[in-house]
Amino acid sequence: MSETLTPPQAGTVATPETAPGVKRLFIKTYGCQMNVYDSERMADVLRPLGYAPTDTAEGADFVILNTCHIREKAAEKVYSELGKLREMKESRSGAMTIAVAGCVAQAEGEEIMRRQPAVDLVVGPQAYHQLPELLTRTARARGERIGADFAADEKFDSLPEARGINGPTAFLTVQEGCDKFCSFCVVPYTRGAEWSRPAEAVLAEAGGLAAQGVRELTLLGQNVNAYDGAGPDGSVWTLARLARALAEIEGIDRIRYTTSHPNDMADDLIAAHAELPHLMPYLHLPVQSGSDRILRLMNRKHGRQKYIDLIGRIREARPDMALSGDFIVGFPGETDRDFEDTLDLVRQVNYASAFSFMYSPRPGTPAAGIGTQVPADVSLTRLHALQVLLLEQQVAFNKAQVGKTLDVLFEKKGRHGRQAIGRSPYLQSVHAEDADHLIGQIVPVEIVSGQQNSLTGRLLQEKAA
């Protein structure tokens, strides 16, 4: 089953996508923002080899599935997608290279190769810088599987400087991995130990992005607020220190970061939210459960009151902070009483947006071995009740913006007319008419209505901020 990369077929019209020498690359991304960043970087790595991104697998020379292992459903999706790709590949007599990257690749690389023979190579999250070399080898023999060593520094050192960016916002990975070992979670196994990029490397990448017109950076890490990279002076920099240095880069006006762990929410980071206008007033700070008993079983290493107190301190520093979180319902042993504690915490905190999931037992994690799994119908009823409450809070938060003037960074054209879509400081989508000439600018917008998932605004003035 060896595969070679197909040369462009004789007789095809030379559009930019099929021009001689151009090979079409389709990357499908599952999971978190770190995977989105990784997918962009894979395209950067492959660009010098003549690969240009395309937005469908149909007709692509190289297809990469960048996968997520966090819940069973996410992982299973990969196998059904691979089934479809296999048919596509067969209909083209094998003229398509298929790679599986990301966290499923790391966790189940051998199983993927066994279950789906159409897959040519499997590459873990710390090894995708080796894609060009792997492709050359795959052209000769199928079956490369690379990953498992978690040498994140080697990956970042070998990625090309140039990033294919379009638009005024960009993700920037500053930290990888997790040492927290929450009892339900696969991330410490798929992404390895916590590791932070040196500050200078981050600043250089950010400088390059600013030069390409990026105005908003979202710093990424599985535990981004645990950032402890080496500073240029040899001292250890915290995330707050890094944010202050990034704010000095000409052109960078907005800084966000995700995902944070409550135990790493250091005082200097909270203080930076009060002092640094670049830090946007939106914080994703997952708590998972409002029950102390469940938090202990989850190995979260913090209790409910500590989280609530922390939120209080954050709001003292930045009273308008919009909070977001993640919740798991139906963790093994969760009782109605535990679940009530979660609802009660949600009422106390009042979230601007949040994600909630039904617990999914993951192979190799301690929680999967706990005997008292919650029946699926009970979990589903709880999930529904939690989502109703979270949605009420989200809608209330969006409606509370009506009548206010918010600075909006316009990112792209809307669906019709001269509409443009941007983001408020609180990460809400904002639609405004006659604004498509303002893409890339931060503009004051009067909010005229608030819906479930977005705001509608009216331009106040033509001049950019």
Ligand code: SAH
């Ligand atoms: N590092 C981040 C994100 C982890 S994954 C953090 O600690 O918050 C994103 C979310 O997926 C988690 O916050 C959690 O709510 C959810 N999650 C993780 N493992 C899960 C599992 N086994 N079942 C259901 N949801 C899970």
Ligand code: SF4
């Ligand atoms: Fe998973 Fe917990 Fe680490 Fe987040 S902190 S990635 S939930 S182990």
Ligand code: F3S
């Ligand atoms: Fe999924 Fe891996 Fe991210 S498991 S959530 S893609 S770190």
